[in-house]
Amino acid sequence: MRRTGPDRARRVLGQNFLRDARTIAQIVTAARPDPDGLILEVGAGQGALTRELVRRCRRVVAYEIDPTLLARLDEEFRAEPGLRLVPGDFVAARPPTEPFAVVGNIPYASTSRIVDWCVDAPQLTTATLVTQLEYARKRSGDYGRWTQRTVRTWPWLDWRLAGRIPRERFRPMPRVDSGILRLERRPVQLLPPGQLADYQRFVALGFSGVGGSLRASLHRGYPDRRVDAALRANRISADILVGYVWPEQWISLFQAVHPLRH
Incomplete structure (x- = not known):
């Protein structure tokens, strides 16, 4: 036709x-x-x-x-x-x-x-x-x-x-x-503007797949004990597939793992 x-x-x-x-x-x-x-x-x-x-x-x-x-x-x-x-x-x-x-x-x-x-x-x-x-x-x-x-x-x-x-x-x-x-x-951001770039790098590291799990990927950029404590505090399994972590949990993880800069 x-x-x-x-x-x-x-x-x-x-x-x-x-x-x-x-x-x-x-x-x-x-x-x-x-x-x-x-x-x-x-x-x-x-x-x-x-x-x-x-x-x-x-x-x-x-x-x-x-x-x-x-x-x-x-x-x-x-x-x-x-x-x-x-x-x-x-x-x-x-x-x-x-x-x-x-x-x-x-x-x-x-x-x-x-x-x-x-x-x-x-x-x-x-x-x-x-x-x-x-x-x-x-x-x-x-x-x-x-x-x-x-x-x-x-x-x-x-x-x-x-x-x-x-x-x-x-x-x-x-x-x-x-x-x-x-x-x-959002009328109010969930993170201060000064932390957004660090947060995005944190998420990119978590989604990188390096090491085979979210825990292993984050260990490449942050102290092991701090990462493990943050995962436990947020009730996130150490072997969870990265896509199943809620956005709110990502923000909580970042706040627990990433050092504050004054």
């Missing part, structure tokens, strides 16, 4: 559009957008989520990389003063210098790039992103295991699975279900 231009664009850009009103409401409810705050939408697409964001919020900046879709959006929203349409790739944009939130039904192929952009943006308050369900579950610890990326950023970011979306709700229909991944900046 011969593919049309729009078909090829959807395939290349990973576009799966939402038209289901229940799902749009589910995403916006999870996002809890501030009506007076700045909202950035990743991949406006056909405007289904854009319409609801504009209805609820006074300032929305919507990014769209597909010029055909952008032209349609411009025609529909031309008279809408609260919306600014931006052509191009979202991750090429500079993060705003004021607090802002991100919402988007994002292309699966660009998930890691978009999430990294959000994590690294200093003024980001929240990000509510539709991703593959497996990705959202892994990042939020929904499998009972935790990724290094989540653990390293846990002192200032809360990661959670905020909902599930059946694949039948999208057009074209993807092969897998989706999840709503919610990132939220």
Whole structure:
């Protein structure tokens, strides 16, 4: 079967559009957008989520990389003063210098790039992103295991699975279900800013796999007795697989093992 231009664009850009009103409401409810705050939408697409964001919020900046879709959006929203349409790739944009939130039904192929952009943006308050369900579950610890990326950023970011979306709700229909991944900046960090770099090095050492266990990996950087005492105090088995250590336990381990610098 011969593919049309729009078909090829959807395939290349990973576009799966939402038209289901229940799902749009589910995403916006999870996002809890501030009506007076700045909202950035990743991949406006056909405007289904854009319409609801504009209805609820006074300032929305919507990014769209597909010029055909952008032209349609411009025609529909031309008279809408609260919306600014931006052509191009979202991750090429500079993060705003004021607090802002991100919402988007994002292309699966660009998930890691978009999430990294959000994590690294200093003024980001929240990000509510539709991703593959497996990705959202892994990042939020929904499998009972935790990724290094989540653990390293846990002192200032809360990661959670905020909902599930059946694949039948999208057009074209993807092969897998989706999840709503919610990132939220903590009002108060769980570690002082001056300790974050040391904490991230501590986590990287623990996830290195050197020595065959978390205990053995940490022994390479810290005194054995201090590491063993911290593991016992936090009720963490010496032979536990590193991914099963909760983010809160990582922070407690770090505080017990790492020397304070005055």
